[in-house]
Amino acid sequence: MAGLWESLAISQSGMDVEQLRAEVAARNIANANVAAAPGAPLAKPLRVMTQPVGAQFGQALARAEAGLPPPGGIRAVVVESDAPARKVLEPSSPLADAQGYVQYAGVNTLEEMFALTMAVRSYEANVTAFNAGRSMMQKALEIGGKQ
Template identity: 30%
Template sequence: MTDFGDSFSLAASGMKAQAQRLRYVSENIANADTPGYHRKLTKFKQVMEEEGVTGKVELGKVDLDRSDLKQIYDPGSPLADANGYYDGSNVDLVVEIADAREAQRSYEANIKMFDQTRQMSSALLDILRR
């Protein structure tokens, strides 16, 4: 039964990592119009245990995107410099929506893996009861 337990654990780690990723994507979308906001970037890393690589994943360190901020022309803004420009954010909504869809689909794939494992373990128990 440990193989079923490992499968549940793998699927759960994937769901947790994708949920956290989706949280950062939603923060980026929410702050797309915030002046001076830098997009948050995430990477996945493998979980290591005493046995070595487990196949589980978790979200690594969150970094800020250091690409240039958009220059927005609005001479009436209190944030504007002498030329009428201020720093916007470096969030691209198209990229963030694509990242959100990817995270959602990966989450759904992990749910299906979890459900398939549950169905197989249930079928095995039914066979063993006979």
């Protein structure tokens, strides 16, 4: 039964990361067309960096020697992207610089929509895995209760 609990925890961590990834993509899309005045700070696109939990070989080996299953799941960190600002020629804009360019965040809307779609699909896959594990646990309890 412990393995099923761990599989549920892994699916839950996956859902948490994909929710964060969708929120970050939505924030980036919202800031894609926000202009900044010359010299004013510009919204920077964000990226979600993921790392498996317990990825260190020594930790996994120590757990295996102790008869424990390897740790699982994933964690995420949000970092600012170093994408350059997007400059658009809009000489009539009050936010234009001396050359007539307005700066926007360096967000590629197409990439962000793709990231959002992938996050939703990955979230759905984690929900499916979570529900399958939960169904197995319920079935095991039903079988155990019949004896």
